[in-house]
Amino acid sequence: MDNLLTIEHLSKSFTLHNLNKHIPAVEDVSLYLKGGEFVGVTGKSGSGKSTVLKCIYRTYLPNSGHIWYQSERFGRVDLAAASEQVITQLRKLEIGYVSQFLNVMPRTTARELVQNAIVEMGHDREYAEQETVKMLEHFELERSLWDSYPATFSGGEKLRLNIARAMVKRPRLLLLDEPTASLDQSSKLKVKQLIEQLMAQGTTMLGIFHDLEFMENLCDREYRIKDGRFYVAEKAEKLTTS
Numbered sequence: 001m002d003n004l005l006t007i008e009h010l011s012k013s014f015t016l017h018n019l020n021k022h023i024p025a026v027e028d029v030s031l032y033l034k035g036g037e038f039v040g041v042t043g044k045s046g047s048g049k050s051t052v053l054k055c056i057y058r059t060y061l062p063n064s065g066h067i068w069y070q071s072e073r074f075g076r077v078d079l080a081a082a083s084e085q086v087i088t089q090l091r092k093l094e095i096g097y098v099s100q101f102l103n104v105m106p107r108t109t110a111r112e113l114v115q116n117a118i119v120e121m122g123h124d125r126e127y128a129e130q131e132t133v134k135m136l137e138h139f140e141l142e143r144s145l146w147d148s149y150p151a152t153f154s155g156g157e158k159l160r161l162n163i164a165r166a167m168v169k170r171p172r173l174l175l176l177d178e179p180t181a182s183l184d185q186s187s188k189l190k191v192k193q194l195i196e197q198l199m200a201q202g203t204t205m206l207g208i209f210h211d212l213e214f215m216e217n218l219c220d221r222e223y224r225i226k227d228g229r230f231y232v233a234e235k236a237e238k239l240t241t242s
């Protein structure tokens, strides 16, 4: 199968002007994802894992390199150079990003947050309501919270809602940035079940997980980003734990 994503020689650095400091977060990283694969990214803290994911989602604009994404709507797109309009459409329709932090919207309830994610993909309200109920039930978010504002939720409740919102869209490409970092065992199991469902539906995933055992039981392949002056992603041997 063709690659859904091909990263070529990606570099991203940050300049902290107040400290007069230059941080080469990612240097010369190349990797690929075939359609339907679940690939894990590992590496020491600070080795640049999140930066790679954020460059793909275009939270960060890379300094150099290409991020070729085979889009359903736009054909082959370089995410490192695409216009903001294309990126906005891709985020709505094709590419999901989930981290351990929930961006709460003011005066938007938990139920609305999930529903809106489905509606912006073009589905009707009735379908969005049904899917929202299924997802909130799956993640065992207390019913009394469904119509409350997430700003007051506990860390675990926010996290479960965040994952529900990203996964309910069933994106073509899902970027998982340590989504299970502070979840208890039962919530992790819920995430695992949904990842397996998404895999069965053909979603391609690139994920960073604190819990390596959790990741290695699920993923097809793994890239290690090496610490040091150069941050090079290399293909690790295919895991055989499944």
Ligand SMILES: Nc1ncnc2c1ncn2[C@@H]1O[C@H](COP(=O)(O)OP(=O)(O)OP(=O)(O)O)[C@@H](O)[C@H]1O
Residues within 6 Å of the ligand: 014, 015, 023, 024, 025, 043, 044, 045, 046, 047, 048, 049, 050, 051, 052
């Ligand atoms: N917005 C930013 N501004 C300045 N420096 C940043 C920024 N984002 C990341 N960095 C720096 O880039 C480097 C890589 O960070 P990144 O978060 O990608 O690492 P990571 O491998 O995901 O780490 P962890 O496992 O601890 O989450 C670090 O030195 C970090 O301090």
